[in-house]
Amino acid sequence: MNMEAGAKSSATSLLDLFPGANGVNGYPMITDHTEAIEKRLRHFSQATLYLCMEELTQNDSAYASERQLMQQALAKRRKEFFSGRHLARQALKRAGFPVQAIARGPLGNPIWPAQAIGSITHDQRYGAVIVGHERDVAGIGIDLIEDPNQVDSEIASLFMHPDEKTILGSRFPDAPVTAVVFSIKESVVKAISVHIGRFMDLLEIHLTVSNHCISARIDGLPFHIPCIVIATEFGLLTASILRSEN
Numbered sequence: 001m002n003m004e005a006g007a008k009s010s011a012t013s014l015l016d017l018f019p020g021a022n023g024v025n026g027y028p029m030i031t032d033h034t035e036a037i038e039k040r041l042r043h044f045s046q047a048t049l050y051l052c053m054e055e056l057t058q059n060d061s062a063y064a065s066e067r068q069l070m071q072q073a074l075a076k077r078r079k080e081f082f083s084g085r086h087l088a089r090q091a092l093k094r095a096g097f098p099v100q101a102i103a104r105g106p107l108g109n110p111i112w113p114a115q116a117i118g119s120i121t122h123d124q125r126y127g128a129v130i131v132g133h134e135r136d137v138a139g140i141g142i143d144l145i146e147d148p149n150q151v152d153s154e155i156a157s158l159f160m161h162p163d164e165k166t167i168l169g170s171r172f173p174d175a176p177v178t179a180v181v182f183s184i185k186e187s188v189v190k191a192i193s194v195h196i197g198r199f200m201d202l203l204e205i206h207l208t209v210s211n212h213c214i215s216a217r218i219d220g221l222p223f224h225i226p227c228i229v230i231a232t233e234f235g236l237l238t239a240s241i242l243r244s245e246n
């Protein structure tokens with residue numbers, strides 16, 4: 001996620017935000033290896049998901065269609081876009097899908113190969129991509145916030161309901177609740193916007209916690225979307241899944 005509009009200058013590390021060994025959902029808080037994060041996401045989703053996560057390094061693409069999409073873009077945007085596509089191909093390859101150009105849909109969504117589902121996120125330094133098979137999950141969204149203090153609490157009313165502050169603030173006492181809620185909702189948008197076929201307002205999304213599990217509901221829609229928040233050395237990573245039975 002990029003929060004330039006509401007960015008603050010503070011740079012508290014996640015290790016400061018999540019001191020001690022207390023875990024979320026029974027897991028240790030700090031998970032530094034992509035492999036371990038992938039394992040947690042597989043456990044959470046009950047699906048064989050493939051996660052690729054690394055520093056943003058790519059300034060170009062071998063695919064003309066991707067270069068075309070970035071023709072007018074500034075260097076920073078080109079880097080995050082091309083690095084995201086590069087990571088996506090790594091994840092697709094690991095998952096056994098064709099390695100190909102990844103077009104962009106009308107909602108800004110990546111167009112995955114047939115039967116693949118996935119999600120891309122990038123922040124200032126790192127990017128992450130998750131890919132799976134549509135027979136296992138109908139949709140997935142991920143979001144990375146490298147510095148949770150970037151999310152300005154002054155704009156919280158644009159995306160957070162008052163009860164969410166209470167529910168999630170007590171659940172993650174060491175993280176700014178605004179960052180947790182914002183990131184979860186961004187991941188929800190990525191998991192479902194293609195299914196509903198339109199842009200979404202984050203206030204349409206309502207987060208609840210039941211039996212220690214976070215889930216999202218959308219105004220007027222039947223979806224029930226499980227969500228997870230993982231503190232990693234890359235930053236705060238959230239994921240949401242749309243199960244096939246939704």
Ligand SMILES: CC(C)(COP(=O)(O)OP(=O)(O)OC[C@H]1O[C@@H](n2cnc3c(N)ncnc32)[C@H](O)[C@@H]1OP(=O)(O)O)[C@@H](O)C(=O)NCCC(=O)NCCS
Pocket residue numbers: 001002080081084107108109110119120121122123142143144186187189190191193194199200201202
């Ligand atoms: C779409 C949205 C979730 C993107 O999140 P972000 O924090 O800006 O950026 P991230 O780096 O985490 O993720 C960006 C990636 O999300 C993916 N993405 C963008 N729109 C998407 C959508 N509708 N569905 C699924 N994935 C989407 C793209 O792959 C994008 O990277 P790329 O353009 O390089 O391919 C966010 O802008 C959003 O829509 N928020 C909802 C409120 C809002 O502003 N709505 C109006 C615009 S959608």
